[in-house]
Ligand code: NA
C-alpha cells in the first residue's frame with residue numbers, strides 16, 4: 001500500500017508527534033489510536049501520527065506548552081487547558097449550557113462551529129496553535145458519600161473541584177465549598193473525608209476506583225466532557241492542503257464514533273458500578289437537575305459576565 | 319540515538335561529572351542534533367518540579383533538620399537504644415524498624431530518607447557506627463516505606479493501571495514486614511561478625527521508664543499524623559507540614575531548646591539538600607522525555623516481552639527490566655512510562671494485577687539504591703557526607719535480603735494477596 | 743552588604759521554603775477550621791517548590807554540593823585527572839550558559855501566558871528557573887576560573 005507509494009515517489013511521510021494524558025483502555029486513548037490509523041489510511045501513508053499516551057511527554061500544562069514551542073506537534077485535552085493563552089477558551093467547558101451531546105460536540109468542533117472556528121483563528125495568532133477537531137468523553141457526574149438530590153444537600157459540604165476557576169464557580173454554584181485536591185491524592189482524600197464528593201465522567205469514577213470510597217452517583221450530567229485536538233500551526237502548514245482536508249475528514253468521522261463508544265462504555269460502567277454497590281440517583285428517583293442548572297448558571301454569569309454573548313451564540317448552534 | 323545518549327551519560331558519570339551535568343550534556347546534544355527546540359530543556363526541568371507530591375520532600379528534610387537541632391532526635395534514639403540496644407546491631411536494628419513505622423509519615427522513599435534518614439545516620443554515627451554502614455542501612459530500609467501504607471507510588475500505580483488502591487496498600491503490608499525481618503537478620507549477622515557496638519546488658523524496667531518519659535511527646539508524632547490523615551484533617555502530602563507544627567510545638571513548649579539560630583540553620587541546610595536532589599529529578603525528567611520520544615522504553619520492553627508468554631518467565635523478565643529501569647529513572651517517571659507497556663501483556667498472561675503492582679513498585683524502589691542513578695544513594699551521600707562508592711559497597715549486603723524478598727514476593731503471590739483477599 | 747548580595751540566592755530559597763511550609767499549614771487551617779479553603783494554594787505551593795530548587799541550585803553548587811562520583815577520578819594520574827576536571831568545570835559553565843540562554847528564550851516566547859488557577863503571568867512563573875540557570879552559570883564560571891589557578895583543589899573545596 002500507501003507507504004510503498006509514498007516511498008516510490010521519493011517523499012518521506014510526515015510524522016506528527018501526538019501527545020495526550022489518557023491511560024490504556026480509556027476512550028481518549030482509543031480515540032488517538034483510531035485517529036492515527038484513520039489518517040494514515042486516508043492519506044495513503046503520507047501523514048502518520050506517532051501517539052505518546054499516558055503523559056509520557058509531560059502533564060497537561062507541559063504538553064500544551066510543548067505544542068506551542070513545537071517540541072510536540074499535536075495533542076488533545078479539555079478546552080480549558082488552552083486557557084493559559086486565551087482565558088475565554090474555557091467557555092466551551094461551561095456547565096449546563098448544552099441541550100445534549102450532539103449540541104456539545106458540534107458547538108466545540110471548529111469544522112462546523114463558527115464560534116470554535118473564531119477561537120481557533122485567534123489562538124493561531126496568539127499562540128501558534130490551531131484547533132482541529134473534537135471528540136466526546138462522556139458527561140461528568142457527581143459522586144458523594146451521601147445521597148444528594150438538590151443544591152441544598154451540598155450546602156456547606158466540601159466537594160473537590162478541579163483547580164481551575166470555572167470548576168470553583170460550578171461547585172460553589174452547586175452550593176458546596178469548592179476544595180482543591182490534587183488528582184493523585186483524591187482517592188485518599190475521599191476515603192478519609194478531606195472532601196465528601198467529587199465529579200468526573202463515569203469512566204473515570206470506575207477507573208479511579210472511587211466506588212471504594214463513595215456510595216452515591218448523582219446523574220447530573222452537568223458538563224459534557226468534549227476534548228479538543230490541537231496542532232502546532234507550523235506543523236499544520238507543513239501538510240499539503242489535500243492532506244489537510246483528509247485529516248479534517250478523519251477527525252469528523254472518529255468524532256462521531258467516539259460518541260458511540262461513550263454510549264456503549266457508559267452502560268457497561270454503570271452496571272459495574274452498581275455491582276460494586278453504588279446507588280444511582282437520577283430524575284426518576286428525585287434528582288432535581290433543574291435546581292442545579294438554575295443555581296450553577298446564575299453563578300456562572302455572575303463570575304463570568306463577559307461569557308454571556310459566547311454562550312448565546314453557542315446555544316444558537318443547531 | 320537513545321542508546322548513544324545512555325552510553326554518554328554513563329561515561330560522564332563515571333568520569334566524575336556532577337550527575338545533573340552528566341544528564342544535561344547528552345540531552346543538549348540530542349536537542350541540537352535532532353532539531354528539537356532548546357526551550358524544551360527549560361520547560362521539561364521546570365514542569366517536572368511543578369508536581370504536588372514532591373512538596374513532601376523539602377518539608378520532611380526540614381522536619382529532620384529541625385528535630386536534630388532541637389534535641390528531639392536524641393531523646394527518641396536514647397529511648398530506642400535503651401530498649402533494643404542489647405540486640406546485635408543495636409541502633410542499626412532501630413533504624414530498619416523505624417522505616418516501617420515512619421513510612422506512614424510520607425509514603426515516599428525520598429522523603430523518608432530526607433527526614434528520618436538524617437536522624438538515624440546522626441544517631442548511629444554518635445554510637446560509633448561507620449558513616450558508610452549507617453547510610454547503607456538507612457537507604458536500604460527506606461525502600462520498604464513505599465510498599466507499606468500509605469504510599470504515593472502505589473496510589474500512582476493504582477490510578478495508572480486502574481487497580482484498587484486500597485487493595486494495593488493492604489497487599490504491601492506482608493512483603494514490607496518480610497523485607498524488614500530479612501534486613502534485621504542481615505544486620506544481626508554483619509554486627510556479630512564485625513563486632514559492632516551493642517549495650518552491655520539488657521535494660522531494667524526503671525531505665526526504660528526513665529527514657530520513655532522525655533521521648534513520649536516525640537513518639538506521639540507518627541501516631542498524631544496517622545490519626546490526622548485518617549480523620550480527614552489533612553492529605554498525605556500535607557501531613558509533612560503538619561509535622562512541622564507539632565515539632566515546633568514540642569520543641570518550644572516541652573523541650574524548650576529551639577532557638578532562632580537552630581531554625582535558620584535548619585532552613586539553609588534544607589534549601590541546599592532539596593535543590594541538590596530535586597535538580598537531578600528535574601534533569602532525569604528531561605532525559606526521560608527524550609527516551610520516551612525515541613521510544614527506548616517501549617523498544618526495550620517489547621523486545622524482552624517477545625521472548626516468552628509464560629507468566630513465570632515474564633515475571634522474571636519484568637524483575638530484570640524494572641531493576642535496570644529503576645537504576646535510571648525516578649520511581650514516578652518509571653511508573654508512568656512502563657505501566658502502560660508492561661502491565662497489559664502480563665495481566666493478559668494471567669498475572670494477578672494487585673500482585674503485579676507490589677512487585678512493580680518494590681522492584682523500582684530497590685532501583686533507588688542501586689547505581690548509577692540511585693536517587694536515594696545520592697540524597698544519603700549528601701546528608702551523611704559519605705562517598706557514593708563507600709555506601710554502595712555496604713548497600714551490596716542489603717541487596718541480598720531485598721532481592722531475596724522480592725523474588726519470594728514475585729513467585730509466591732499468596733504472600734501478597736493474603737491480606738487483601740480478607741476484604742472479600 | 744556584599745556578603746548578603748553574594749548569598750541572595752540562598753536567602754531567596756530560604757524565604758520560599760518558609761513560605762511553602764506556612765502556606766500548606768494555612769491551607770489546612772483554612773479548610774478545617776474556617777471551612778474556606780484557599781483557591782490556588784496548591785498551585786502557589788508548587789511554584790514555591792520550583793523557587794526553592796532553582797534559587798538553591800547555585801547556592802548548592804557554590805558549596806560543592808552537586809552530587810557526583812569522584813572515586814574513579816581520584817585514581818587517575820595527574821596528567822589524566824587534569825584534563826578531565828578541566829573539561830568538567832568548563833562544560834558545566836558552558837552547558838548551564840546554554841540552558842540559561844534557552845530559559846530566556848522560553849521566557850520571551852511565552853510572555854502572554856498565564857497559569858491555570860491563579861493566572862500567574864508566565865514570566866513570573868518561569869523566573870526562578872531562568873535566574874537559577876543564570877546564577878548556576880556564574881557559579882560554575884567562577885569555579886572554573888578558580889580551578890585554572892588552583893588545579894588540584896578537591897571539587898568540594900573549590901569555592902569561588
Ligand atoms: Na531506616
Ligand code: NA
Nearest residue numbers: 644645685691
Ligand atoms: Na534509580
